[in-house]
Amino acid sequence: MKALKVANIPGDGIGREVVPAAVEVLKTISDIHGGLKFEFTDFPWSCEYYLEHGKMMADDGMEKLKDFDSIFLGAVGNLQLVPDHVSLWGLLIKIRREFEQQINIRPAKVLKGIRSPLINPKDFDLIVVRENSEGEYSSVGGNIYSGDDEIAIQNAVFSRKATEKAMRYAFELAKKRKKHVTSATKSNGITFSMPFWDNVFKDVAKDYPDIQNDSQHIDALSAFFVTQPDRFDVIVASNLFGDILTDLGAAIMGSIGIAPAANINVNGKYPSMFEPVHGSAPDIIGKGIANPIGQIWTAKMMLDHFGEQELGSTLLNVIESVTSDGFLTPDIGGKNTTKEVTDEIIKRLKKVDKKGLEAIEVNHL
Numbered sequence: 011m012k013a014l015k016v017a018n019i020p021g022d023g024i025g026r027e028v029v030p031a032a033v034e035v036l037k038t039i040s041d042i043h044g045g046l047k048f049e050f051t052d053f054p055w056s057c058e059y060y061l062e063h064g065k066m067m068a069d070d071g072m073e074k075l076k077d078f079d080s081i082f083l084g085a086v087g088n089l090q091l092v093p094d095h096v097s098l099w100g101l102l103i104k105i106r107r108e109f110e111q112q113i114n115i116r117p118a119k120v121l122k123g124i125r126s127p128l129i130n131p132k133d134f135d136l137i138v139v140r141e142n143s144e145g146e147y148s149s150v151g152g153n154i155y156s157g158d159d160e161i162a163i164q165n166a167v168f169s170r171k172a173t174e175k176a177m178r179y180a181f182e183l184a185k186k187r188k189k190h191v192t193s194a195t196k197s198n199g200i201t202f203s204m205p206f207w208d209n210v211f212k213d214v215a216k217d218y219p220d221i222q223n224d225s226q227h228i229d230a231l232s233a234f235f236v237t238q239p240d241r242f243d244v245i246v247a248s249n250l251f252g253d254i255l256t257d258l259g260a261a262i263m264g265s266i267g268i269a270p271a272a273n274i275n276v277n278g279k280y281p282s283m284f285e286p287v288h289g290s291a292p293d294i295i296g297k298g299i300a301n302p303i304g305q306i307w308t309a310k311m312m313l314d315h316f317g318e319q320e321l322g323s324t325l326l327n328v329i330e331s332v333t334s335d336g337f338l339t340p341d342i343g344g345k346n347t348t349k350e351v352t353d354e355i356i357k358r359l360k361k362v363d364k365k366g367l368e369a370i371e372v373n374h375l
């Protein structure tokens with residue numbers, strides 16, 4: 011029996027609605043599988059916790075999290091209570107940084123039954139590997155003077171080690187996919203970091219002669235996401251470019267509510283963290299209509315990470331069978347609630363017997 015210890019941090023807003031939904035799904039999967047058990051522990055760290063305690067997580071929070079196999083997070087942010095830079099750097103980004111989760115992976119693909127806003131999305135299926143520890147999000151800089159003379163300085167830090175790590179991760183991933191890596195650059199405008207990024211990319215690419223590669227400036231690459239997303243397989247991007255590109259990836263899928271993500275610790279020293287791309291969505295909190303698919307697809311990425319790819323594929327197939335049969339929350343044009351979509355996924359999962367991990371039939375629209 012494989013027992014996996016998972017730290018749940020639902021966080022803020024709809025995180026508290028979609029994490030319990032995905033946990034129910036994971037419990038169902040564990041029942042089906044028999045040999046896989048999850049031990050969930052909930053942590054209340056959030057903006058409300060900040061109001062009570064003056065901090066986003068307990069002082070020994072990182073020490074506690076260290077012993078888990080993974081962290082399953084919902085969303086962090088409640089601007090009414092705490093400025094975003096305080097809440098994010100006190101919880102989400104703190105965990106990413108201190109647990110050396112240097113790689114952020116975010117897939118985007120056409121899901122059956124979910125209409126892309128693109129007229130001709132074809133059958134795109136891409137994955138963005140985002141450098142997750144430095145780049146434009148390096149906390150290096152400062153403010154001087156005030157009034158008309160005020161100056162803000164923000165430095166971007168690009169190290170060969172972290173850049174190379176993200177690129178190698180992308181090439182390794184491409185080996186198992188369509189064998190193509192695209193580098194997101196802007197070396198025609200950013201004069202130090204991006205030519206460096208290009209050079210590292212060329213060096214790393216030499217070690218992968220069987221993988222095709224190209225470099226695209228981020229502006230053109232963004233346009234291609236809209237006009238020809240099917241031309242991409244794996245894209246490697248800096249922290250900021252990757253962040254922006256993956257919101258666009260979510261948008262062309264049909265909703266940010268369905269987009270999953272994983273923050274991967276590659277050195278094995280700390281747990282990885284799984285969280286959907288979306289935030290706390292204050293406009294729909296408490297209405298029961300948050301899309302659970304982003305969090306449930308994120309659970310699929312966690313299963314993959316634990317070496318349970320077959321179960322992960324089954325879960326994604328079940329998700330697609332549910333969306334293709336029209337069980338949709340309002341963000342993707344439906345009328346169903348979080349609970350109805352989740353219950354339907356659970357109902358169909360229960361029909362998959364222990365041996366029946368083969369693909370569930372999906373109705374193509």
Ligand code: GGG
Pocket residue numbers: 083084085086087088094098102285286287288289290291292
């Ligand atoms: N799961 C991603 C996440 O929580 N990101 C932080 C974020 O976007 N916060 C702002 C918000 O929730 O409105």
